[in-house]
Amino acid sequence: MPTYVDPNKCDGCGKCVDICPSDIMHLSNSVFGGRKAYNVEPDYCWECYSCVKECPQHAIDMRGYADFNPLNHKLTVLRDKEKNSVSWKLKYRNGTKKEFEFPIRTTPWGSIPPAQSHPAPTREQFGSQLLAHEPEYLKSERGLVTVTTR
Amino acid sequence: MLLLKTKTVDCDVLVVGGGMAGCGAAYEARYWGRDLKIVVVEKGHIERSGAVAMGLSAINCYMGMRWNENTPEDFVRYARNDLMGLVREDLVFDIARHVDATVHLFEEWGLPIVYDEQTKRYKREGRWQILIHGESYKPIVAEAATKSATEVYNRVMVTHLLTDEEDGGRIAGAVGIGVRDGAFYVFRAKAVIVCAGGATHVFRPRSVGEGAGRTWYSPWSTGSAYALLVEAGAEMTQMENKLVVTRFKDGYGPVGAWFLALKAKASNAYGEDYEMKYKEEQRALYGDYVDAKPFPTCLRNDAMLREIRAGRSPIYIHTEKVLDTREKEELGQEDFLDMTMSQTIVWASQNIDPKVRPSELLPSEPYIMGSHATCSGAWVSGPADLSPKECFWGYNRMTTVQGLFGAGDTVGGSAHKFSSGSFTEGRLAGKAAVAYISERVADRKPSVTEKKVEAFRDEIFQPVKTFRLGRNMITKGTVSPFCIYPDQGVVRLEKIMGEYVGGWGSFYTTNEVLLGRGLELLEMLREDLDHLGAEDLHQLQRAWELHHRVVTAEAVLRHTLFRKETRWPGYCYRSDYPALDEKNWHVFVNSRYDPSTGGWSLFTRPCTRLVS
Numbered sequence: 001m002p003t004y005v006d007p008n009k010c011d012g013c014g015k016c017v018d019i020c021p022s023d024i025m026h027l028s029n030s031v032f033g034g035r036k037a038y039n040v041e042p043d044y045c046w047e048c049y050s051c052v053k054e055c056p057q058h059a060i061d062m063r064g065y066a067d068f069n070p071l072n073h074k075l076t077v078l079r080d081k082e083k084n085s086v087s088w089k090l091k092y093r094n095g096t097k098k099e100f101e102f103p104i105r106t107t108p109w110g111s112i113p114p115a116q117s118h119p120a121p122t123r124e125q126f127g128s129q130l131l132a133h134e135p136e137y138l139k140s141e142r143g144l145v146t147v148t149t150r
Numbered sequence: 151m152l153l154l155k156t157k158t159v160d161c162d163v164l165v166v167g168g169g170m171a172g173c174g175a176a177y178e179a180r181y182w183g184r185d186l187k188i189v190v191v192e193k194g195h196i197e198r199s200g201a202v203a204m205g206l207s208a209i210n211c212y213m214g215m216r217w218n219e220n221t222p223e224d225f226v227r228y229a230r231n232d233l234m235g236l237v238r239e240d241l242v243f244d245i246a247r248h249v250d251a252t253v254h255l256f257e258e259w260g261l262p263i264v265y266d267e268q269t270k271r272y273k274r275e276g277r278w279q280i281l282i283h284g285e286s287y288k289p290i291v292a293e294a295a296t297k298s299a300t301e302v303y304n305r306v307m308v309t310h311l312l313t314d315e316e317d318g319g320r321i322a323g324a325v326g327i328g329v330r331d332g333a334f335y336v337f338r339a340k341a342v343i344v345c346a347g348g349a350t351h352v353f354r355p356r357s358v359g360e361g362a363g364r365t366w367y368s369p370w371s372t373g374s375a376y377a378l379l380v381e382a383g384a385e386m387t388q389m390e391n392k393l394v395v396t397r398f399k400d401g402y403g404p405v406g407a408w409f410l411a412l413k414a415k416a417s418n419a420y421g422e423d424y425e426m427k428y429k430e431e432q433r434a435l436y437g438d439y440v441d442a443k444p445f446p447t448c449l450r451n452d453a454m455l456r457e458i459r460a461g462r463s464p465i466y467i468h469t470e471k472v473l474d475t476r477e478k479e480e481l482g483q484e485d486f487l488d489m490t491m492s493q494t495i496v497w498a499s500q501n502i503d504p505k506v507r508p509s510e511l512l513p514s515e516p517y518i519m520g521s522h523a524t525c526s527g528a529w530v531s532g533p534a535d536l537s538p539k540e541c542f543w544g545y546n547r548m549t550t551v552q553g554l555f556g557a558g559d560t561v562g563g564s565a566h567k568f569s570s571g572s573f574t575e576g577r578l579a580g581k582a583a584v585a586y587i588s589e590r591v592a593d594r595k596p597s598v599t600e601k602k603v604e605a606f607r608d609e610i611f612q613p614v615k616t617f618r619l620g621r622n623m624i625t626k627g628t629v630s631p632f633c634i635y636p637d638q639g640v641v642r643l644e645k646i647m648g649e650y651v652g653g654w655g656s657f658y659t660t661n662e663v664l665l666g667r668g669l670e671l672l673e674m675l676r677e678d679l680d681h682l683g684a685e686d687l688h689q690l691q692r693a694w695e696l697h698h699r700v701v702t703a704e705a706v707l708r709h710t711l712f713r714k715e716t717r718w719p720g721y722c723y724r725s726d727y728p729a730l731d732e733k734n735w736h737v738f739v740n741s742r743y744d745p746s747t748g749g750w751s752l753f754t755r756p757c758t759r760l761v762s
């Protein structure tokens with residue numbers, strides 16, 4: 001129901017609960033023993049796959065919204081933060097299969113320099129219309145422009 | 151479960167909402183305000199929150215000034231025409247002149263931007279759009295923001311803004327619910343930047359039942375940006391400028407890459423091109439905007455709606471005619487796998503191979519947003535060097551409440567910002583907030599009394615008490631004479647707005663009588679919000695999301711009632727004023743809600759030209 005959880009795989013780690021933007025992955029005691037995740041409000045699921053990508057046990061899957069998706073389809077994903085790629089496997093109702101893989105990032109995770117790691121700006125820059133790293137990052141000969149036609 | 155503790159957080163800059171704009175605000179505020187305490191409060195988890203949670207396949211706002219592709223002047227002309235003349239040109243120009251630097255920063259951080267092998271420039275999807283491998287767009291941007299902010303509070307939903315008790319015109323912070331810890335949060339801040347996104351589920355969506363979560367814009371866009379500002383007394387603009395987008399039917403897959411990069415064509419059921427067919431009829435009603443290039447988004451919707459009304463639907467997009475290479479198939483598939491996987495699922499479940507069969511298109515339900523082909527939101531000051539007198543009051547992107555800033559979907563009048571422009575606007579607001587603090591309130595503590603905070607606490611947790619009372623009046627189930635639940639309230643809201651304020655069921659058409667009746671029903675719903683019941687913290691979040699949607703809806707309705715013309719056909723029609731009236735209505739419709747009396751005032755503001 002948009003997302004559903006395989007009770008044999010889920011170990012109750014709560015990562016899906018942490019990430020779901022809709023706050024609809026919750027943990028509950030399950031008849032299968034122990035705490036397991038489930039989707040508490042399928043009609044508020046965006047099928048955004050955030051939880052699916054995050055689950056270390058690959059316990060979460062998607063069944064397209066019941067109001068317009070006939071059964072027997074599958075779209076699964078693997079997101080690899082070492083290889084920095086995301087791969088998708090698609091199975092049609094009629095059995096057709098398709099696979100795709102795309103890059104997700106060009107730098108290692110955690111490598112972004114925060115704003116405070118750059119040299120502190122001057123008072124003059126503060127009083128101007130420039131934002132951080134401007135005009136350099138505009139990479140334009142004109143620099144920061146203002147309206148000329150007024 | 152609940153509310154035993156109050157957690158108070160003192161800070162300099164409070165960013166409400168850690169989406170695209172909020173991340174930009176946190177980064178930039180830190181760059182200029184090295185010693186300030188900068189706090190982000192986010193109702194989801196910043197790594198995957200907001201409209202970009204699942205990724206994007208394009209950056210829709212990039213000038214390319216380094217390659218002389220476009221100028222900010224060109225962009226202003228484009229946004230102005232697309233919005234049928236009504237944009238704040240100072241705000242639009244300001245985004246355009248900075249946005250390239252933002253995109254270059256994203257690339258340096260690790261966002262994969264696609265290059266054209268021949269030109270060695272970014273590969274263009276369209277004139278303003280560039281292609282990206284954007285699955286991790288949000289986590290990348292969030293990494294920069296998280297490291298730059300002092301603290302990020304995830305899973306705290308802001309319900310109200312606090313105004314200063316000694317100086318009511320000034321902001322003092324915000325309060326909210328800790329959806330995980332059950333705490334009542336009080337943020338006392340010198341400046342607040344609201345970046346809380348747009349609004350879905352205000353109008354009845356096309357999907358029903360389990361699929362109700364499949365709106366094109368994210369279901370967690372709950373109108374907080376508008377409601378928080380309205381209830382703090384900030385002036386709003388263009389709330390009548392609802393957005394209707396043409397999308398792949400049911401999955402709501404975006405059409406940009408298909409029309410612009412892959413050059414797919416749309417047709418009616420019988421394979422005929424219909425888009426320009428109604429041009430002279432449109433000209434009679436909407437004037438010379440029909441000659442604008444590109445053809446304005448709302449007029450394209452209008453042509454499609456005319457064709458559907460004439461009985462020649464379904465409208466098709468001919469994907470099958472353009473996917474002739476593996477490269478193009480990958481581009482088309484990645485477009486959805488990076489940002490609307492539901493569309494891929496529709497194809498798989500319904501056996502639609504886009505290489506073989508066309509897909510249906512349909513206009514969506516209306517959304518309320520400030521960052522797309524529309525510009526609802528707060529009335530803000532522009533930058534000193536660009537803004538006309540009446541649009542400048544000291545600090546860029548500051549609302550009419552001192553110290554209260556906005557960015558992204560929150561800010562009105564500045565259309566076509568999209569993800570990169572929203573982040574850029576966050577940066578503008580972040581820098582301005584630092585300037586405001588250092589020049590105006592450096593030594594001034596926000597004044598918030600215990601009494602006021604306690605009153606909010608009671609109000610915020612009331613739905614939990616209401617639920618307990620309501621539950622005790624019935625045997626079991628969800629039907630209680632005493633209270634309604636958030637999901638029931640959402641359905642009532644969607645029904646009122648859909649039927650009276652121009653939803654898809656009435657072909658986006660309304661009139662004064664319908665709007666009057668709608669307002670009456672909406673006011674009753676607003677009263678009934680005092681009877682909302684919430685079983686747990688999750689439902690309590692839903693209760694306040696509903697509250698924000700209802701306040702947003704009221705602003706939308708009142709603005710729609712005030713503008714006596716049809717300015718954006720295809721988004722909304724006033725059947726009693728079916729034509730565009732340039733003489734009387736080439737103006738902004740603005741409003742202000744008075745929190746002390748509960749009264750609304752509506753008025754117009756001039757729309758000034760900056761670029762010829």
Ligand SMILES: Cc1cc2nc3c(=O)[nH]c(=O)nc-3n(C[C@H](O)[C@H](O)[C@H](O)COP(=O)(O)OP(=O)(O)OC[C@H]3O[C@@H](n4cnc5c(N)ncnc54)[C@H](O)[C@@H]3O)c2cc1C
Nearest residue numbers: 167169170171193199200201210308347374558559568569
């Ligand atoms: C399917 C889709 C496709 C799109 N395609 C493109 C594209 O190709 N290119 C492009 O450039 N743009 C695209 N956009 C548009 C882009 O996503 C938006 O313009 C942009 O995200 C707006 O930024 P924002 O910060 O205003 O809102 P958001 O990014 O939505 O951020 C709002 C944040 O506020 C938080 N929040 C809300 N209420 C509260 C509250 N009460 N308390 C605390 N936190 C709160 C939310 O959780 C969220 O994190 C697309 C959007 C969608 C949905």
Ligand code: SF4
Nearest residue numbers: 010011013014016055
């Ligand atoms: S992330 Fe996976 S394993 Fe962890 S609770 Fe969720 S479903 Fe279970």
Ligand code: SF4
Nearest residue numbers: 020045046048049051
């Ligand atoms: S797919 Fe997205 S909205 Fe649905 S449960 Fe997972 S994280 Fe939440």
